[in-house]
Amino acid sequence: MKTLEVQSLNKFFGRKQALFDVSFDIEPGTILGLIGPNGAGKSTIMKSIVGLTDYNSGNIKIDGKELTKNKRSSLENVGSMIESPAPYLNLTGRQNLKLFNDGSTTAEEMQEIMEETQITEFADRKAKKYSLGMKQRLGIAISLLNHPKLLILDEPMNGLDPQSTHDLRDLLVKLSKRGISILISSHLLDELSRIADYYVVINHGKVIKKSDAKSFLSEGPKTIKFEVKDTDAAKSALEAAGFTATIYDKTVEIEDNNDSTAMNAGLSALNQAGIEIINVSRNQTDLEESLLKLLSSDNNKEAK
Numbered sequence: 001m002k003t004l005e006v007q008s009l010n011k012f013f014g015r016k017q018a019l020f021d022v023s024f025d026i027e028p029g030t031i032l033g034l035i036g037p038n039g040a041g042k043s044t045i046m047k048s049i050v051g052l053t054d055y056n057s058g059n060i061k062i063d064g065k066e067l068t069k070n071k072r073s074s075l076e077n078v079g080s081m082i083e084s085p086a087p088y089l090n091l092t093g094r095q096n097l098k099l100f101n102d103g104s105t106t107a108e109e110m111q112e113i114m115e116e117t118q119i120t121e122f123a124d125r126k127a128k129k130y131s132l133g134m135k136q137r138l139g140i141a142i143s144l145l146n147h148p149k150l151l152i153l154d155e156p157m158n159g160l161d162p163q164s165t166h167d168l169r170d171l172l173v174k175l176s177k178r179g180i181s182i183l184i185s186s187h188l189l190d191e192l193s194r195i196a197d198y199y200v201v202i203n204h205g206k207v208i209k210k211s212d213a214k215s216f217l218s219e220g221p222k223t224i225k226f227e228v229k230d231t232d233a234a235k236s237a238l239e240a241a242g243f244t245a246t247i248y249d250k251t252v253e254i255e256d257n258n259d260s261t262a263m264n265a266g267l268s269a270l271n272q273a274g275i276e277i278i279n280v281s282r283n284q285t286d287l288e289e290s291l292l293k294l295l296s297s298d299n300n301k302e303a304k
């Protein structure tokens with residue numbers, strides 16, 4: 001059974017439609033990255049799933065149960081941290097956890113959650129004294145209470161330093177291996193691409209792409225990077241050979257194709273022009289580039 005099914009979700013704010021027939025689902029134990037530009041509708045989708053906002057039409061099922069029909073029992077399976085963590089500031093981390101425990105998390109499990117999210121050390125300090133990163137970790141700890149099958153995390157890496165980001169990434173992968181499904185949004189695409197199994201891309205309230213992580217990246221543009229001493233001369237030589245070449249730092253990039261012809265033609269153009277080549281690499285594009293390309297083609301389609 002799917003942990004989450006979102007079917008044809010439509011949502012209006014007044015007369016403005018924020019979501020258009022949004023549909024996607026999540027299999028148990030997988031991490032789905034919800035990506036898209038600011039204002040695309042990611043938070044609205046997440047808030048709809050956890051019952052923080054109503055939607056106008058569509059259907060949400062959590063672990064097979066329809067949200068509108070069984071709100072309480074559906075949400076028992078969900079842990080979430082949306083927009084910003086919201087602990088009670090006058091309580092300590094530990095008191096917050098006790099407060100959000102519905103009674104099903106044992107003291108031992110609570111201790112384990114505190115250790116996994118690395119909040120033990122400041123668990124007895126009031127949350128108002130916490131840095132953003134500490135609040136973020138407490139928010140994640142709260143979301144892990146009560147044995148969720150689904151975690152909904154909106155920008156959970158915000159405010160975390162690189163080490164904590166790394167630790168959170170490891171924790172999320174560990175949780176997914178335990179069978180927990182995770183819906184996560186993040187503008188830190190590089191971080192997201194290290195953990196996501198699937199992506200759903202939202203633009204202007206519509207799903208414009210659903211893909212597993214591997215094929216999403218392999219469909220993106222590929223490049224060949226020539227690291228050279230004289231980038232301007234290399235650019236001219238490649239352009240004379242018919243390539244579109246772009247300079248980045250000490251490298252000149254051209255678009256790759258699926259065989260070796262672009263690589264060979266590029267190399268021979270540079271050799272013929274007597275340009276010293278320091279290094280050559282073929283690159284798969286990263287998530288950010290793939291996303292930008294996808295959004296730009298979707299925006300062009302809309303403009304037409």
Ligand SMILES: Nc1ncnc2c1ncn2[C@@H]1O[C@H](COP(=O)(O)OP(=O)(O)OP(=O)(O)O)[C@@H](O)[C@H]1O
Nearest residue numbers: 013014016018036037038039040041042043044045
């Ligand atoms: N309470 C609200 N009242 C009116 N419009 C809203 C409200 N909340 C969101 N919107 C609008 O709905 C659209 C989707 O917003 P949403 O916050 O879901 O986007 P997002 O993808 O989460 O963006 P961000 O990454 O900036 O958080 C935007 O156009 C936003 O202005």
